[in-house]
Amino acid sequence: MTSTVAQGGRPGGEPASSRHAGGVPGGGSARLAAALWRRAWLRATLTLTPPLAWFLVIYLASLVVMLVTAFWSVNPFTNTLVHTWTLSNFRQLFTSTYLIIIGRTVGMAALVTVTDAVLAFPFAYYMARLASNRGRQLLFTAVLLPLWASYIARVYAWIVILQKGGTLSWSFQKLGLGAVNIGYTNTAMWLVFSYIWLPFMIVPVYAALERIPDSLLEASGDLGAHNWRTLRSVLLPLALPGVVAGSIFTFSLTLGDFITPLLVGGANSNFIGNVIYSNLGTAGNLPFAAALAVVPIVIMVFYLLGARLLGAFESL
Amino acid sequence: MEGRLARIGLRIWVGGVLLFLFVPIAIICFYAFNSSNIQSWPIQGLSVKWFSVAWHDPQVRAAFVLSLKAGVFATAIALLLGSAAAFGVHRFRFFGREAVSLLLVLPLALPGIITGIALNSAFSFAGIGLSLLTIVIGHATFCIVVVYNNVIARLRRVSGSVYEASADLGAHGFFTFRTVTLPMLSTALISGALLAFALSFDEVIVTTFTAGAQNTLPLWIFGAIRLGQQLPEVNVVVVAVLLLTVIPVIIAVRLTGGGGITRGSAAARSAMDSGSPGA
Structure with a gap:
């Protein structure tokens, strides 16, 4: 997903959008709209990236941290996490x-x-x-x-x-x-x-x-x-x-x-x-x-x- | 195929289940007006004095304000991300499309304690202190699917030809979005937001793991019940929370006729789409 985010970030530079923008009145926003209208993948990326990023960065990453934490232990004297792998x-x-x-x-x-x-x-x-x-x-x-x-x-x-x-x-x-x-x-x-x-x-x-x-x-x-x-x-x-x-x-x-x-x-x-x-x-x-x-x-x-x-x- | 006897039996069964569902709620509403601070049944007398006591309790107030804030922020995030996800999944065919819906519903389908402990581990690992921000992050994560369900149920019911008609009439994408898509979605968005707020306002399991020293209203209730203290106030606060979770549902049902108003279960959505209650 992250690789497509980078592509989605530069919609203005697409040659096809300026070619078709002549039919649509207005300046940059209309051109952007036209570009978005024609490029399904661009709209898909723009709409799906934020929610998926939230779930990947916050939810799934947290689940991974939890899984990793399960292999750590607690120092009984200081009550701090010990970051060494253990199956205990x-x-x-x-x-x-x-x-x-x-x-x-x-x-x-x-x-x-x-x-x-x-x-x-x-x-x-x-x-x-x-x-x-x-x-x-x-x-x-x-x-x-x-x-x-x-x-x-x-x-x-x-x-x-x-x-x-x-x-x-x-x-x-x-x-x-x-x-x-x-x-x-x-x-x-x-x-x-x-x-x-x-x-x-x-x-x-x-x-x-x-x-x-x-x-x-x-x-x-x-x-x-x-x-x-x-x-x-x-x-x-x-x-x-x-x-x-x-x-x-x-x-x-x-x-x-x-x-x-x-x-x-x-x-x-x-x-x-x-x-x-x-x-x-x-x-x-x-x-x-x-x-x-x-x-x-x-x-x-x-x-x-x-x-x-x-x-x-x-x-x- | 049912005989007369079976019909009578089914009616009795339905009545019994309805009593099972609603009698406890009725009883707890009754207790809010208990004049005594003794919890036994039947209650000794009616009074509204505990409403005033609860209203003027600074702890209850602080918890109420925190719950409101968490609910509003979480709902705002859920609105943005949930409707964006619904648009993406509805409009486009791509690899892993089904996985997206599954991913979104996961925080509601897996026990809340897993979301809670996972976020708690991650915050602890990243050195992020627990605060309103961490509560909001937790709530938004499971509220997104509520908005998603509502919006996608509506999008599925709208024919694609309205967009084509709009384009034929010369409207570009954003204009169509503003004048066609948004008005059609407005009630689904409002209903999704109300339900997300209701879910957030009442949540206690994930919140236990993402709140620091501050109490949300459900956390305050939980603490008071465990300690067995301030129970007359708990009676009142519980009814207030009950109302704040039920009223949004009633409005949402009125607005949408029921589409998408399920907690994660996609089953009802298809049931509603296939033309049952109010669809």
């Missing part, structure tokens, strides 16, 4: 303490993904195939609002609901179901994660279901398939790319979250995210945090490759 951070990741934390996080992410897929499918089905136009529009807005509504506010809402003497235990007592106290447990985290990421699942599943032509379902019926058979053999396979697309978000966002484990989880709920968080700052261990952050990246790379095999991207 990665070796530490393969000890039982961290393998359990990684396993717990992946397990939670999988559980949340399945929960959201189950909650989202009938909802999206109703939206796509049964709701009236107006109803569909209202439901879509009803999904968009929590999709964008403040993350921290929605987590906090559940803290208030699940706490001792909160809304949930009060409702259970009123209903005569006895005391319920799931605040600050992994169950609470599962509930909160499923709640937070649910809209991310509904949207792509809806998109996938909405695209299935009615004739396909009629054909299935005409061929003698009963409803469950149509659901299993036609609807579910065609909706799968949507479910996979949604699961990229539910899975990935759960993998790296540290707010929910810190605020909703109990004493025994170390997850990848909050271990990274606890290694932040002057007393922390940035190289180890960076090494631990490589874990969700590796998991997501494999996840995305798998999603591609299942056709999640072609359908988007």
